[in-house]
Amino acid sequence: MTAEASGPKAPPRQLDVMICDDNIMLLEVLREVVESEPDMTVVATAQNAEEAIRLAGRHTPDLAVLDVRFPGGGPYAAREIARRSPRTGILAFSAHGDSGAVGEMRHAGVTEYLVKGATNREFLTALRRLGGRLPKS
Amino acid sequence: MTAPQDSSGTGRPARRQASETAFTLLVQGVLDYGIFMLDPGGHISSWNAGAERIKGYRADEIIGRHFSTFYPPEDVAAQKPQRELETAVAEGRLEDEGWRIRKDGSRFWANVVITALFDEDGVLRGFGKVTRDMTERRAAEQALTEHRRLFEHLVRGQEQERQRIAWDVHDDTIQSMVAVGMRLQLLAGRMPEPYAAELAQLDHTVRDAVTRLRNLTFRLHPPGIDRHGLVEALTSHLSDVVESWGLTHSFEHRIDREPSPERAVTIFRIVQEALLNVHKHANASRVALSLESVDNGLLTRVKDDGNGRPLDPTAYHGHFGVMEMRERAESAGGWWSLRSEPGAGTTVEFWVPDLPSTSEDDVPTPGPAGDGASPDAAAGDGTSPPAATGDGASPSPAEEEGP
Numbered sequence: 218m219t220a221e222a223s224g225p226k227a228p229p230r231q232l233d234v235m236i237c238d239d240n241i242m243l244l245e246v247l248r249e250v251v252e253s254e255p256d257m258t259v260v261a262t263a264q265n266a267e268e269a270i271r272l273a274g275r276h277t278p279d280l281a282v283l284d285v286r287f288p289g290g291g292p293y294a295a296r297e298i299a300r301r302s303p304r305t306g307i308l309a310f311s312a313h314g315d316s317g318a319v320g321e322m323r324h325a326g327v328t329e330y331l332v333k334g335a336t337n338r339e340f341l342t343a344l345r346r347l348g349g350r351l352p353k354s
Numbered sequence: 355m356t357a358p359q360d361s362s363g364t365g366r367p368a369r370r371q372a373s374e375t376a377f378t379l380l381v382q383g384v385l386d387y388g389i390f391m392l393d394p395g396g397h398i399s400s401w402n403a404g405a406e407r408i409k410g411y412r413a414d415e416i417i418g419r420h421f422s423t424f425y426p427p428e429d430v431a432a433q434k435p436q437r438e439l440e441t442a443v444a445e446g447r448l449e450d451e452g453w454r455i456r457k458d459g460s461r462f463w464a465n466v467v468i469t470a471l472f473d474e475d476g477v478l479r480g481f482g483k484v485t486r487d488m489t490e491r492r493a494a495e496q497a498l499t500e501h502r503r504l505f506e507h508l509v510r511g512q513e514q515e516r517q518r519i520a521w522d523v524h525d526d527t528i529q530s531m532v533a534v535g536m537r538l539q540l541l542a543g544r545m546p547e548p549y550a551a552e553l554a555q556l557d558h559t560v561r562d563a564v565t566r567l568r569n570l571t572f573r574l575h576p577p578g579i580d581r582h583g584l585v586e587a588l589t590s591h592l593s594d595v596v597e598s599w600g601l602t603h604s605f606e607h608r609i610d611r612e613p614s615p616e617r618a619v620t621i622f623r624i625v626q627e628a629l630l631n632v633h634k635h636a637n638a639s640r641v642a643l644s645l646e647s648v649d650n651g652l653l654t655r656v657k658d659d660g661n662g663r664p665l666d667p668t669a670y671h672g673h674f675g676v677m678e679m680r681e682r683a684e685s686a687g688g689w690w691s692l693r694s695e696p697g698a699g700t701t702v703e704f705w706v707p708d709l710p711s712t713s714e715d716d717v718p719t720p721g722p723a724g725d726g727a728s729p730d731a732a733a734g735d736g737t738s739p740p741a742a743t744g745d746g747a748s749p750s751p752a753e754e755e756g757p
Contacts, residue, residue: 240529240530240533242529242530242533242534243529243532243533243536245533246533246536246537246540247536249537249540250536250539250540253540253543286524286525312524312525312528312529312532312568320582333528333529333532333564334528334532334535334561334564334565334568336539336561337536337539337540338539340536
């Protein structure tokens with residue numbers, strides 16, 4: 218557990234989020250959804266695995282939202298992000314709800330998985346849970 | 355044998371002669387086989403009705419001529435007739451299939467057996483030759499092979515097209531609609547009533563459409579069949595689709611190895627159709643799927659506990675579905691059957707051979723645009739074991755019960 222949940226006065230530190238999706242429309246709306254929350258900031262966006270891995274190494278964000286079918290390979294990106302920035306929690310966000318895709322990401326060490334089409338609230342809840350701001354499901 | 359005493363003198367030879375005459379009549383009368391003899395040098399010394407029918411020569415036209423007359427010039431040039439006699443002498447017999455020439459110069463496809471005939475002292479007395487005209491059978495086999503080849507082409511083309519559409523819908527349409535839905539939710543949070551409610555309603559409609567589109571892409575292309583194999587694809591289909599119909603399901607599988615991609619698709623599509631029939635017609639509450647390796651192939655069974663009414667053959671879909679299932683199985687060289695027992699349910703059962711194939715495996719299965727090129731797809735997935743063990747990437751246990 219992180220230490221910042223201690224003092225009654227200290228506001229919780231912002232959660233730094235990196236968003237990785239090759240669909241520009243989605244990338245933009247995800248950024249907006251995250252930015253409109255007071256406790257989260259988008260620190261980076263990436264449209265392919267190489268970019269995502271590089272930015273993860275530079276920013277070591279608290280959270281990364283990662284498309285499963287990502288140019289360069291979602292599971293590959295997940296493994297590399299975890300290697301460069303072990304503190305980053307990864308939320309797999311995918312148009313695929315089938316168990317094969319879920320298993321593939323789980324194999325790469327991803328624990329949070331959300332199918333595209335979930336509501337913004339579900340998306341934010343998953344992020345906060347992963348960021349340690351909510352009890353584990 | 356209780357033969358009469360030799361004292362009678364004439365009894366045995368007479369009977370022997372009668373039986374030889376009958377035998378000669380048989381040989382001469384048979385129409386389906388050309389049966390004739392060659393002298394040790396390969397010249398024709400006897401002829402029957404079948405040989406006349408097949409080759410077109412009368413006995414008086416052909417007896418005394420060399421049997422290489424029946425061979426095409428290229429075979430004669432290659433000394434094939436002579437080699438066939440030599441082989442028959444060395445090995446006792448020779449069997450061959452190939453083109454032969456009739457009297458009118460036309461060709462026919464022949465099955466030929468040449469047997470070397472030796473007397474009691476081991477001296478070569480000549481050859482027996484039996485010829486069958488296989489032209490029609492060969493044509494029928496070729497027509498069947500051609501039919502199967504065309505069907506496989508059709509299936510492959512159809513699958514590739516479905517897959518392309520599925521990926522397009524997945525990668526583009528669904529993503530865009532998801533983005534639209536999320537933006538509508540953002541807007542709904544910023545707008546006063548009544549706009550907020552209206553936007554929320556719009557978002558709801560968009561998300562329902564996304565769900566329907568996702569189900570459509572699942573039906574169009576079984577997710578994971580080319581990357582995770584047949585068992586995984588069937589498991590997903592049961593949990594993602596069949597469960598949504600409210601059917602309880604079980605799945606038993608004992609397969610020795612992953613079938614070829616074509617076979618996997620054949621089996622998946624038949625099972626998919628059979629399950630759709632259960633959903634639409636059987637009024638069943640549970641369905642049992644089983645898959646096992648039998649006789650160099652895969653035996654699959656889909657059994658429900660429904661009303662067991664046979665499918666209405668006049669209903670277009672039911673009829674078409676049955677035709678398609680049977681056609682798919684038979685084109686793959688297997689069989690397909692449907693048993694209905696009123697009150698006891700319906701069982702669809704089919705077997706398709708799955709021998710390691712030579713030509714089919716050469717056809718690459720197009721992978722997904724993004725992941726297919728990834729180092730992960732190359733390294734990680736290539737090593738995954740057949741899904742029957744139920745560990746690793748596959749979340750499916752060997753037997754899975756629905757809720």
